[in-house]
Amino acid sequence: MGAEATVRFTVNGQAREVATDPERTLLDVLREDLGLLGTKYGCGEGLCGACSVLVEGRRMNACRTAVSKVEGRSVVTVEGLAKGEALHPVQEAFLELGAYQCGFCTAGMIVSAVALLDANPSPTDAEISAGMNRNICRCCSYPKIVKAVRRAVELAGGGVR
Numbered sequence: 592m593g594a595e596a597t598v599r600f601t602v603n604g605q606a607r608e609v610a611t612d613p614e615r616t617l618l619d620v621l622r623e624d625l626g627l628l629g630t631k632y633g634c635g636e637g638l639c640g641a642c643s644v645l646v647e648g649r650r651m652n653a654c655r656t657a658v659s660k661v662e663g664r665s666v667v668t669v670e671g672l673a674k675g676e677a678l679h680p681v682q683e684a685f686l687e688l689g690a691y692q693c694g695f696c697t698a699g700m701i702v703s704a705v706a707l708l709d710a711n712p713s714p715t716d717a718e719i720s721a722g723m724n725r726n727i728c729r730c731c732s733y734p735k736i737v738k739a740v741r742r743a744v745e746l747a748g749g750g751v752r
């Protein structure tokens with residue numbers, strides 16, 4: 592563990608300040624210091640996508656991101672997607688279609704789908720598969736996940752956000 596530093600960044604619209612080893616992962620800081628447990632630890636190696644978060648709107652693996660890298664930046668986790676009581680269309684679609692079994696991959700899947708639809712609000716099935724291919728579901732819920740992303744497009748009226 593290195594020397595502590597104060598890292599300031601925004602999480603789900605709130606300014607946060609954490610005194611920590613700047614080389615600690617964003618994932619550990621989110622879960623252990625900020626109590627945001629929606630973002631999951633799957634592989635810790637950038638291979639499964641369970642730890643997906645948005646940094647300045649871009650999907651990133653929080654397990655491979657040093658917290659110092661988000662200094663001054665905006666981070667959104669799965670907890671930050673709903674607007675009050677209103678779920679994000681991607682969340683609604685996953686719920687409606689039951690696009691999960693154990694649910695361990697789901698937060699990462701949802702965050703990745705949000706990033707995908709922000710960049711491409713009306714993707715083809717091939718684009719959905721390509722856009723989600725950095726997320727692994729060990730329960731193999733892939734067909735339902737693709738359907739849920741398609742449904743999210745409908746719920747958002749052809750354009751998410």
Ligand code: FES
Binds near residue numbers: 631633634638643655
């Ligand atoms: S836990 Fe980060 S990619 Fe698997």
Ligand code: FES
Binds near residue numbers: 690693694695731
């Ligand atoms: S629902 Fe179990 S890992 Fe995806």
